[in-house]
Structures are given as structure tokens and as C-alpha cells.
Amino acid sequence: MAELTYRDAVARGIAQEMARDEDVVFLGEDIAKAGGVFKTTVGLLEQFGPLRVRDTPISEQAIMGAAMGAAMTGLKPIAEIMFSDFFAVCFDYIANEFPKSRYMTNGQVRCPLVVRTANGAGVHFGAQHSQSVENWAMMIPGLKVVAPSNPRDVIGLLAAAVRDPDPVIFFEHKGLYPTKGEVPDGEIVDTLGTAKIVRPGKDATILALAMMVPRAIAAAERLKAEAGIDCEVIDVRSLVPLDTQTILGSVAKTSRVFTVEENPRLCGWGAEIVSIVADEAFYDLDGPPVRITTPHIPLPAADKLEDMVLPNEARIFDTVRRSLEG
Amino acid sequence: MTSEARAKPVAAPPSLANDDIGEQTRLHIFRTQVTIREAEQRAYDLFLQNLVKGTSHLSLGQEAVAAGVAAAMQPKDLSFCTYRGHAHTLARGVSVEKVLGELMQRDNGLMRGKGGSMHLTSVEHGVMGSYAIIGAHLPIACGAAWRAQYKGHDDVSVCFFGDGTTNIGAFHEALNFAATWKLPVIFVCENNLYMEYTAIADVIPASIKHPAADRASAYGLERIVIDGNDADEVYRTAQIAFAKARKGDGPSMIECMTYRYSGHSRADPGKYRPPGELESWQKRDPIKMYRKRLLDFGIAEAAIADIEAEVRHIVDTATEACKAAPTPDVSLITSDVYADGGWAWRN
Numbered sequence: 001m002a003e004l005t006y007r008d009a010v011a012r013g014i015a016q017e018m019a020r021d022e023d024v025v026f027l028g029e030d031i032a033k034a035g036g037v038f039k040t041t042v043g044l045l046e047q048f049g050p051l052r053v054r055d056t057p058i059s060e061q062a063i064m065g066a067a068m069g070a071a072m073t074g075l076k077p078i079a080e081i082m083f084s085d086f087f088a089v090c091f092d093y094i095a096n097e098f099p100k101s102r103y104m105t106n107g108q109v110r111c112p113l114v115v116r117t118a119n120g121a122g123v124h125f126g127a128q129h130s131q132s133v134e135n136w137a138m139m140i141p142g143l144k145v146v147a148p149s150n151p152r153d154v155i156g157l158l159a160a161a162v163r164d165p166d167p168v169i170f171f172e173h174k175g176l177y178p179t180k181g182e183v184p185d186g187e188i189v190d191t192l193g194t195a196k197i198v199r200p201g202k203d204a205t206i207l208a209l210a211m212m213v214p215r216a217i218a219a220a221e222r223l224k225a226e227a228g229i230d231c232e233v234i235d236v237r238s239l240v241p242l243d244t245q246t247i248l249g250s251v252a253k254t255s256r257v258f259t260v261e262e263n264p265r266l267c268g269w270g271a272e273i274v275s276i277v278a279d280e281a282f283y284d285l286d287g288p289p290v291r292i293t294t295p296h297i298p299l300p301a302a303d304k305l306e307d308m309v310l311p312n313e314a315r316i317f318d319t320v321r322r323s324l325e326g
Numbered sequence: 327m328t329s330e331a332r333a334k335p336v337a338a339p340p341s342l343a344n345d346d347i348g349e350q351t352r353l354h355i356f357r358t359q360v361t362i363r364e365a366e367q368r369a370y371d372l373f374l375q376n377l378v379k380g381t382s383h384l385s386l387g388q389e390a391v392a393a394g395v396a397a398a399m400q401p402k403d404l405s406f407c408t409y410r411g412h413a414h415t416l417a418r419g420v421s422v423e424k425v426l427g428e429l430m431q432r433d434n435g436l437m438r439g440k441g442g443s444m445h446l447t448s449v450e451h452g453v454m455g456s457y458a459i460i461g462a463h464l465p466i467a468c469g470a471a472w473r474a475q476y477k478g479h480d481d482v483s484v485c486f487f488g489d490g491t492t493n494i495g496a497f498h499e500a501l502n503f504a505a506t507w508k509l510p511v512i513f514v515c516e517n518n519l520y521m522e523y524t525a526i527a528d529v530i531p532a533s534i535k536h537p538a539a540d541r542a543s544a545y546g547l548e549r550i551v552i553d554g555n556d557a558d559e560v561y562r563t564a565q566i567a568f569a570k571a572r573k574g575d576g577p578s579m580i581e582c583m584t585y586r587y588s589g590h591s592r593a594d595p596g597k598y599r600p601p602g603e604l605e606s607w608q609k610r611d612p613i614k615m616y617r618k619r620l621l622d623f624g625i626a627e628a629a630i631a632d633i634e635a636e637v638r639h640i641v642d643t644a645t646e647a648c649k650a651a652p653t654p655d656v657s658l659i660t661s662d663v664y665a666d667g668g669w670a671w672r673n
Binding site: 025051052054056057059061062063064065066067068069070071072073074075077092093096097101102103104105106107108109110112141142144164165166193240241242243244245276 | 404406436437438440441445447448449454455457459461462463464465466467468469470471472473474476477483495496499500502503506507658661662663664665667669670671672673
């Protein structure tokens with residue numbers, strides 16, 4: 001067991017899979033010689049060489065297309081898109097090409113690839129480098145979508161993504177890169193499609209993803225200490241496949257559900273989960289489901305303004321307390 | 327017609343004795359062109375009978391490109407086609423019945439009706455897909471070529487596309503990528519003078535005469551423009567490109583000048599073409615020219631007629647089989663979304 005940053009966990013996860021399988025290759029902008037603009041891929045070029053760890057031009061369509069063509073013909077590429085906002089310039093591949101090729105060809109074509117990308121805010125880069133775009137991926141049939149919240153999950157879910165036969169969008173959170181966590185020694189392989197109860201509780205279920213997970217846990221601790229409200233916090237981790245069993249099981253126990261979403265409000269993942277809860281667990285509920293989200297705005301760059309609009313510990317605390325005590 | 331021909335026609339008099347291509351390959355190239363012509367014409371007729379559903383984009387008049395390149399390919403080589411991809415799919419040996427079945431959206435289709443006319447794919451024939459978003463498949467072909475380079479395989483990826491593709495970003499990203507990484511990929515532009523309804527010449531600078539070949543030069547590739555209606559010239563040029571790619575000397579761009587006889591898609595009567603243009607190209611019909619050349623080389627009229635009759639029979643038989651085939655099973659609606667064969671997005 002060692003303490004590792006979320007940033008270093010990315011490189012360890014990639015290295016674990018590249019050492020295991022020579023068909024795993026890695027491409028992206030500034031990922032080889034420079035070790036990644038967020039220093040998430042330091043040492044991989046030295047360890048695996050320039051044929052397997054390749055710097056690309058600033059050509060997101062070429063990166064995604066090349067990953068797809070390589071995956072179709074036998075490799076297991078990991079492609080980095082530097083910021084998830086840049087999905088918008090290569091969205092054809094994410095939306096039209098690799099998710100649909102298996103279906104359209106009646107199962108002839110397979111695309112076992114992973115797209116890693118730095119998602120989310122917290123670093124005050126403004127509206128085009130800070131978005132939470134997991135719903136852009138979640139809405140597309142054929143994709144799997146995961147977003148780890150801690151270093152151990154980074155390694156385990158990345159390994160699961162690389163070994164999965166379907167295309168997986170892997171959202172790292174750039175605000176979490178410097179955070180640390182305990183990571184066991186040796187190989188770590190997790191399971192896609194599994195949520196995790198990170199804080200058990202009985203009074204309310206709080207669902208969170210990525211950087212919202214530590215904030216939800218902190219709010220839950222305060223709710224317990226200051227209001228005697230015992231919240232169960234679930235790290236959703238995997239949006240597709242979605243672990244509805246864990247979510248519905250928790251709601252059956254607590255009878256209240258809150259989502260904490262960094263994305264702008266409309267069509268966030270929480271809306272999908274709330275609709276599932278409403279359909280399938282309506283009579284378990286003691287009150288309306290509540291979504292805590294960023295407002296439906298582009299993100300402002302100024303640190304004070306960005307900090308105000310993202311869901312934070314205080315907002316989660318206040319919202320849950322008002323809802324339960326109201 | 328072509329402004330410049332790279333590989334010159336064989337010097338007169340033609341004969342099998344000095345033929346660098348050979349009777350067997352010539353007859354194969356002829357058969358492929360006739361198969362494409364007959365199958366495409368049949369697809370058009372079936373559309374008029376409301377038996378071809380959805381959309382379809384025919385290659386009538388452009389047969390020589392698909393046939394010439396395919397003849398230069400080895401079975402291990404990979405094709406990446408566009409929505410106008412019936413020709414390239416047939417040229418790799420996929421059966422007429424499978425193609426017409428897909429166009430007619432029947433259960434006997436190449437993908438059992440799940441893809442349709444624009445997405446013909448037959449991995450067992452090396453047809454790695456037909457792509458309906460302009461330019462998308464150029465980077466994908468680069469990826470397949472990267473796999474060959476990394477694994478030390480000596481197969482080559484070939485990517486067919488039209489003149490309209492030369493103005494989209496993915497074209498330029500792919501060329502830069504392929505040239506920089508020296509990938510074993512061959513880009514084949516079928517310049518039929520029109521994007522969809524608009525002439526390519528109307529949307530590029532006057533200084534650019536050949537939108538694929540002229541731009542390829544900017545990425546350090548040789549500028550190659552050939553007569554795309556001459557299957558022999560296509561075949562010879564492709565052979566050079568394949569040899570180069572297999573040697574590890576990187577990509578090629580081949581711009582083939584040709585002409586589609588029909589409109590862009592089945593919805594398009596092609597009224598934007600100036601009077602006489604279609605007729606002038608039909609005088610240089612690739613199949614008529616090739617038939618005459620076979621005779622010039624001393625191949626018997628009967629041998630040629632046999633191929634034509636045989637192909638017509640195959641197309642007729644395929645048509646009847648498709649008409650009799652059931653529509654796709656409803657279980658296909660949710661099959662193969664994910665690798666487990668199903669569509670489950672939740673537990």
C-alpha cells in the first residue's frame with residue numbers, strides 16, 4: 001500500500017496495461033516526450049518506447065480515427081484527448097463512428113479502445129477548458145462511460161476499460177489530479193458498471209461523480225455532525241453501464257435521493273437517474289428527488305465566480321438539510 | 327477528361343505478347359467492371375420498383391477505379407469505402423446477392439439490413455467498412471495502417487473517397503498524419519467533378535486544378551493524376567503505390583479523373599450538369615473502352631460475351647433471391663450494440 005496522486009495513478013494504470021499486453025498502444029498530443037500537459041503520462045515513453053507511446057499532431061480527428069482503425073484491426077489503443085471540451089472537434093468519431101460500427105456491421109467490427117480525457121472544472125480555465133461533458137458521451141448507444149474519483153479507481157477502472165471489448169470514454173477529473181489516496185501494491189483491476197457506496201448511511205442517498213464525490217463526503221460528515229442526518233454517499237463511477245441495483249437499493253433504504261452533478265443542469269446524468277428512481281422506486285420515496293448541479297451557464301473563468309457556481313460542500317449541506325428538515 | 331496521364335497507354339500495336347498485365351488479370355478486371363455495372367444498374371431498376379429502400383449512391387461510370395485498384399490488392403489488404411461504396415465492396419469479391427440484399431434491406435443482406443446501402447462492410451473480404459460521414463474514414467484507414475506498421479504486418483490499407491472530401495478537415499489531418507508516420511496507406515480520390523450537386527471547381531481556388539493531388543503535394547506526397555476511366559492505368563498506378571507502401575516508404579495519393587452517370591443519390595436527377603457533358607464522358611465509357619481493348623489484345627468475342635452473360639445471370643439470380651428473402655428479424659433491433667451481443671446499458 002502506498003499513497004499516490006490521482007495524476008501518478010494515470011501513468012501507473014497505463015503502464016500496468018502496456019506491460020501486460022503489447023497490443024496496448026498509446027497516442028495523443030504531448031503525451032510522449034513532454035509526459036502530458038497535466039504530467040499524467042510521465043515515464044511511459046522511456047518505459048515503452050516511441051512505437052507504442054506516440055506524440056501526434058494537434059489533430060483530434062486523426063487521433064480518434066487512428067485509434068479506431070487500430071482497434072478494428074487488432075490493437076487496443078488508448079487515445080488521449082487533452083481536454084474533454086475538445087471532443088467537440090472530433091465528435092464524429094465519438095458519436096457516429098466507433099460506437100455504431102459493431103451495430104451497423106451486424107457484429108463484424110469491434111472497437112476495443114479507450115479515450116482518456118481531462119474533464120471538469122476547479123482550475124479556472126474558463127468555458128472551453130473546464131466543462132463536464134460526461135453527458136455528451138452518456139447519450140450515445142454503444143459507448144461505455146466511466147469517471148473515477150480517486151487514485152485507486154483510476155488504475156482499476158482504466159485497466160477494466162482497456163480490457164473491455166467495447167469503446168470506453170474515460171473521464172479523468174483535472175481538479176483531482178493533485179489529490180492523493182491509498183493504492184495497494186500489485187495489479188489492480190476493477191469492474192465497469194459498478195457504483196460504490198463510499199459512506200454508508202440511512203437517512204438520504206447522495207449520488208456523486210468524480211470531483212463531486214469528495215465534496216459529497218465532506219458534506220455528509222457535516223450533516224451527521226451538525227444536523228444528525230446520516231447520508232449514504234454513492235460514487236456512481238460508471239455512467240454506462242449504470243449500476244442501478246446499487247442506486248435503487250440505497251434509495252429503498254433511505255427513501256430520499258440527491259444528485260450532485262458538476263455538469264450544467266439540462267440533461268445531466270442525474271436527470272436520467274432521477275427518472276429511473278421515479279419510474280421504479282416512486283413508492284420508496286419520502287420526498288422529491290433533488291438535483292444539485294451547476295446552473296445552466298457556460299463556466300466563468302474568474303476563480304471566485306467558478307467556485308460559486310459549482311456544487312460545493314456548503315450547497316450540498318444546505319440543500320440536504322433544508323430538504324430533510326423542511 | 328484527364329489533364330495529364332501518368333502511366334501512358336501501351337504503345338501500339340497491342341498484343342498479348344507485350345502485355346504487362348496479362349490475359350487472366352485483364353479478364354478479371356473486365357468481369358469486375360461488368361459486375362459493378364450490372365449490379366448498380368439493377369439497384370437503380372429496383373429503386374424504381376420501390377424495392378431498394380432508403381438511399382443509395384451509384385458508381386455507374388466510375389467502375390474502372392474500384393476494379394483497377396482491387397486487382398492490384400492482395401487478399402490481406404484492407405478497403406475503406408464511402409457511402410458510394412457498392413462498387414468497391416463488389417470489387418473485393420463480396421457477392422451481388424449480399425450487396426443487393428442489404429440495399430433491399432432484407433435478411434440476406436451483408437449486414438442483415440442493419441447498416442444499409444451506405445455502410446457495406448465485409449471483414450472477411452477485407453472491406454473494413456463504408457463510411458457515410460465525409461472524410462471520416464481517412465484517419466481510420468491511417469489507424470489500420472499504423473497497426474500494420476506497429477505489428478510488422480505487410481498489408482496495406484486503401485481509402486476511397488470523392489473530390490468533395492478534399493475540403494474537409496479530416497482529409498488534411500489524415501494526410502499529415504500518414505505522411506509524418508510514413509504509414510502504409512493509399513488514398514484514392516475519385517474525382518467525378520461534382521461534390522453532391524455543386525461542381526468541385528466552384529468551391530476551390532482557380533489555381534487548384536486537382537483538389538486531392540495538388541493538396542497532397544503540400545504534405546510531401548507525389549502529385550499523381552490519372553485517367554480513372556482506364557482500369558489498366560488505375561491498376562498500374564495502384565501497383566506502384568502498393569509496392570511503395572509494402573516497402574515501408576509511406577503513403578500515396580492517387581487522383582482518378584472519372585464521372586458518375588447518375589446523380590449524387592437516388593434523389594438527384596443531376597440537372598446541374600451542362601448539356602453534352604454526360605454524353606462526352608459516355609463516349610469514354612470505361613467498360614466499352616475496356617471491352618474494345620480486350621478485342622484489340624486478341625481475346626475472343628465469345629470469351630467476353632460469356633463473362634457478360636454469366637454476370638447477368640448472377641445478378642438476375644441474386645435479384646430473385648433478394649426478392650424472396652424475408653425482412654430482417656426483429657431480434658436484430660437490439661443485437662450487437664455492445665460486445666456481449668446485446669444492448670444493456672444498466673444492470
